[in-house]
Structure formats: C-alpha cells, structure tokens
Amino acid sequence: MNTSIYAKPVAPRIVYRPILATLVLHGLMLYFLTVNWTDTGGEVTRVKPVPRVINARLVDVSEFKPKPKPKPAAKPKAKAKPRPVAKAKPKSKPKPVAKVKPVAKPKTAVKPKPKAEPRISEQELAAIARADLSHAMAQEEQVQATATADEMAASFAALIQQTVVNYWNRPPSARNGMEALLAIQLIPTGEVVSVTVLKSSGNTAFDRSAINAVEKAGSFPELQNLPSREFEKTFRRFRLLFRPEDLRY
C-alpha cells in the first residue's frame, strides 16, 4: 500500500520529495540492516505447534450459554482468540504446555461458533442479521482466512517437529535443559539445503546429534502441498531449538 502512495506523485517538478523519501528509506534500511538484521535471539516468535488440541477444547459451547447479551461485533473476536493464530504471537515462554501429539484436524475450533448464535434471543438475532450480518461475515471470513493459513503453517511445523523427533538420538552426555539452536533452509521441494548452528549447546556431541537429526530427516516432501506464499513466509528458512525435556536428568 505504501508503495502506491510513493509511486503516484511522480511529478517531476517537486524534486526534493523523492530525495527526502530516498534518504529516509535508506536510513531506515541502514538502521534495520545494522540493528535488527543481527541475530536477536530473544525476539524469536516461538511456535509450539502442539497445543492445537488444547485450543480446540478451550472453545467450549457451555461457555457461551450463560452470557445473556453477547455483542455481535465483539463476539467473533473473542472466539477467534483461542485459535492457534493467537498462540503464535505471545512472546512469553510457552513452557507449561503439555506435550501432546498434534492431531491432523484443527476444524473443531471453528464449530462452536454457529452453535453460540442460537442462544441469542430471536429479535436480537434478526437485528444482527439485518444490521450487522454482512459486516460480521466479512470480518469472520478474514479471520478465518488468516486462521487457516496459520493453522496450515502450524500443522506443517508440527509435521517437521515430529519428523525430527523421530530421528533425534541424543548422546548420553545430553542433559535436560541443554539448548542448541539451528538455522534450517529448505527449498520448495521440502529438501533441506542448509543446517547451521546459531547457538551451540556447548556440547559438540549434542550439537552434532541435533544437526544429524535434521540431516537424517533430509527432506519434508509434504511441504510441497503448501502454497508457495506460505512456504516463502515461514519455511524457506526457520529455526529448530533442540532442548530435551524427557531425559532422566
């Protein structure tokens, strides 16, 4: 959107404006290149794809029953929250989440919505229908679109996670809480083209076991089913944090 604004006033008489814009943009770029392009370990959004099952349970139909007058505009937002979309955002550590194997169908999260509506009185329903329905639907559609994209990303992340888990042979010197952060690069066929250590655990055997888990997995061909926009956005390059929690100590 920004681009069109700048593209339009190509008026040749005002020369200083584009120059100013250029200066600002260059300054911005320089700033981002020097400051943010460096590895800011703490800023990483950590996605644990697993909690989708729990999310589905959170949206309980009974929760909506006692509420007497739900505001139609506010409702979809509140419902949208517990979805995985929201899960990806919080920067706080998603530690206490129980280790549950990801389940393929995330659709259950969507269901409770229509069920919640009939609880509202009929007059209100009609009012909503007349006044706000189209707006609500548009909003809902948008939420749903981003949700499915993110859900898809989450399920592919879960797939990568499970595959790597199945190939990870920890050395006996591995201890709970050790951390090795790897940068992974894929090509659209799902093939791993590069594995590099961003942050070593300090134990070379542990680091090697992590790298080899990815190398042994070799490729994630299922990613070919991902729209290329999503692939580029999320899986062209991503990170794997190896941090065992299930060892004896």
Place this chain on the structure above:
Amino acid sequence: MKWLVYVVLNVVLVLSARAELTIEITQGVDNPTDIAVVPFAWQGPGSSPEDIAAVIDGDLARSGQFAPVGRADMLGRPTTGAEVFYRDWRALDTEYLLIGRVSVAGQMRIEYELFDVLRQTSVYSGVETGPVNEARMLGHRVADAVYEKLTGIRGAFATRLLYVSVTRVRGGNDYSRLTLADSDGARPIVLLESREPVLAPAWSPDGQEIAYVSFETSRPAIFRQNLATGQREQLTNFKGLNGAPSWSPDGNTMAMVLSKDGNPDIYLMDLASKRLTRITRHYAIDTEPAWMPDGKSLLFTSDRGGRPQIYRYNLRSATTERVTFEGTYNARARVAQDGRNVVIVHQRDGRFHIALLDLVTNRLQILTSTELDESPSIAPNGSMVLYATKYADRGILAAVSVDGDVKFRLPAREGDVREPAWSPYMSR
C-alpha cells in the same frame, strides 16, 4: 521510480525476516547410532596379529550406544579418506564411518579417521602406538576416542576387570583364582591361585594396585598387590573378620571391615602408617564400605534398622544417615564418578536385582531382570554396570547399561565367576 518500490519492498522483507519461525524439539528417540567400522588395512608382512576393527566394533556394540554395520553389508572397504564414497554408506543409513591402517615398525601404529556420512566430513583422526602384544588395548583406545567424540563421554574400553573364579574340586578344597582381564573379558591373566577362598578384589584409584581378601594364612587377611611388579603386602591379620577393602579416592587410606573389637564395623587404615581409625560403632553389622568420589563420605551397608540398608557416613561431621528406604534389602553400594549414581543390590519379590539409585532424586531403578544378581561394579565413565549372576547353574559375569537398556554376558569360562571389579581409567 521503480527502484523506490524495490527499496520499500526490501525494507518490508528485512522486517518480516526477523519474525522467524522457531520449532522446539524437546524429545528424541535415542536409538543406537549406526556406525561402520571398516576392517583396518594391514601394512606389514603376513597377516595382522589382531583384527583391530573387530575389537573396536565389539566395544562400540557392547556400549549399547552404537549399532555397528555388519561387514557383509559393506559396499566398499576404504582404508584411506580418498577411497570413501559417502553414498555407499548413506545407502546403508550409516551415520558414521571409521577407517584405519595398521603398521608395525618395532611398535604397532594404528592410524584412524572418523567420518560423518550425513555431512560428508571428517570428524576426527588420530594415531595410537604401542607394543604389538598390546594390540587389543590399542584397539580399545581407538574405541575410547571414537566413543568420546560421538557421545561427549570419555570411553572406558581401555580399562581392566578383576574377578574371582572358583573351580570346584570333588572331595577337596576348591581352586580360587583372582583374574585380570580386558574390559571385554578377553586376555584373562591369573594373578593369584589358591586352595583357600579369595574375595573382594578392589582397585587403587590410579589402577596400578589391587587389594583383596585371601584366606591363604588360614584366616581372612587383606592384601595389597602391585600389578606391574607383583609385589604383595599383607595389611591386616586381625582375629575375626578382615574384609571389604575400599581404597580412598586420594589413594592414602583404605576403608575395611574388621570384627576385632566385637562385631563387624568400618575402619579406616592410613596406608603409610597402618594406623587404624574406627568410624562406626554399632552392635549391628556394618559392612561393604564404598567411598564417595570426593572422599568426604562413605556409603556402607548396615542392618541397624533390622534389615540391610545403605547408610552414609560423613567424615567431617562424623555423622551417619540412612540413604535407602525403598524395599527391605539394599546392599553393597558402588558409586559412579559423578557422585550421583549408585549401584546396589536390591531385593524385590524375593529376587535380588541390580538397581541404580540416584542420590539427587532418591529414585531407585531396577536394572536387571535375573534373580540372583550380586556384586555390582560401575565403569569409570558411569555408562555400564558389571555384576555377577547365575546362568545355567553357574556363576557368570554380565553387564547392563545404566539406563537398563543394554545387557550382555561376558564370555563364560570354566568355574563359577564372581565379584567383578571394574578398574578406574588406566594411566598409559
């Protein structure tokens, strides 16, 4: 002005690249690592005196951490880095590849190189040299280096075992033999042969000396013996029980059990002055002392609570505390070098098993499933536990990994084998 659009796009991309997806891996499967140990090239006259690769292969397999590739499956037998074709090994799902060359010029010389097949790189290369008659020990050292490189834990293959074997003699006194062998049970050497019982072999912390109880003077006495010179010294000759010698980590003191003052109690002997200090004084039986690696306390077995349990004596505070509470029989503790894992004999449902006690969490884990398991001894790197058990009515030695996943029996020899003692790391 198109370039301006690109600039803006670039900034947006730079911004978005920061929010990179991070997937956390918090579990693993921990299968043994696939490794191929290719027969080493022999670069001398005739044939090699020892199949070094087979020694290494066997060591790695017994550790349970590795699953060596069978020789028949190998698609090639490279002996130099230039001959390595990674795809041959990738096809076998091999993660690592070890190749080597053996030559003899007065001394035996083993050159070896370890490759990471997945990343197609050399991980490590090294050389071991030594006398030809120590060929197996050289092989164990190569296995130690490979093990340490790949597991992050020092290898304990180039170590020795002590054990007692008893040959029954009809109508006469049995033969007892104190035997020294490689960690894989190979190359047994008899150190002492007696028609009277020999018991409780123990190692000095430097691995140069041993101590044991022999009845050769017609009553039990503790001896110490230098392995290199064969020189022997009798340390005790007290009335009653003289037993269970245990060397302190600094090598200066020996803990032992004496009953000279009534019933069995734990004593410390200063090995230079031979002066004795009594550290337990109880009407119950106190026995089987074992030093903690820091030398500040000892574990021992006592039935002062009615049943045998493990207790800990703190040398500085001169206090005793009970360590085991699970079950009605816990005895004969041996402590790993980490000071955390303790192996004991634990009785459950009338069967005697080897169990691992974690001193930090106080969790007890039974490691063995046979029923007359005794005398556990832990490897210096804490990875394996050697113990005595019964198999086909004979006493044999067996080993189990500290996670309980890998078990194997040592090659059976004639007679009943008992009381194994795993050496510390051997200085070269």
